[in-house]
Amino acid sequence: MPRLSWFFLRGGFICLAVGMLAGGLILVQKGTGRFPFFWVLLPAHIYLVLVGGVTQCALGVSYWILPRLGPGKGRGNTALAWSSYWALKTAILLVALHPVVKIALGAPAAGATFVCGGVLQGLAAAGFALHAWPRIRPSQTVGADSTFSLSFSRRHVRASQYVCEPSADGPKAGE
């Protein structure tokens, strides 16, 4: 698994867990009728689960399993993918901190975190799209359709009925 996928996936699972915690607090409010201020967490809950969790996991796995561009070219413009990662991470952090900003600095400042987060999210999406676009193409070598399974482990490859050879495409065995 490449380092960027690792970062995306670890970040994604942390966001899922933190987003679920925020949602749990809102559910506690629904059940008990106490702590109405927990509702300030609603935008952070939705954003952390959908963008922070689901989207980051999808981007992490895409970066890992999409076919490579060929010998010597690897995964293409990795700087673009890394920029996308940092932009998305900053956007998530801004939205997650929105309740704190709202309590400390008021609604206009909290609104500004949404604006900055939105801009950064858009840039992140565009950056990752530009990076991934050329990698979405037909596989070039025999067995490349099975490269998805190559990423699991050598054990899976041995168990496969197909003849799989590590190629320039997709993730390599043991990654």
Next chain:
Amino acid sequence: MPLLTRCFLKTAILYFVASSCLGGYLLIAVGLQHTTPPVLQPVYWHMLLVGWLMQLIFGVAYWMFPPFAKGQPHRYPALAWFAYAALNVGLLLRVVVEPWHVMRPQPGLGWLLVCSAVLQVAAGWMFLITIWTRIRGRGR
């Protein structure tokens, strides 16, 4: 494919069908201009996102991420099973109790929602602990 992944994926598919039926009903109601209890909206979204999408992610991650060690593909398998059970019991509790609590409130019923919250949050964190050491690799 490990047994836990099969359980996650099959449960996820059941939630996909159930949430799609509920979503379809809500959509038809909007089209026919019938009113539906507003509490069904959060129930629908959580069945779709937690029951279907999140369980799909958990199941596939548990299956395809690099093994923890040679001869030991999964670290803390008992914890992963706990996450599966807690997530599903918690979600089912929410799906049943939330509309009930809103439409026919009874004393003590709300605490079941608190239990649901605790179970789902615990499931998320348990799965994070289980999968954490398997998210690793090499190269850029």
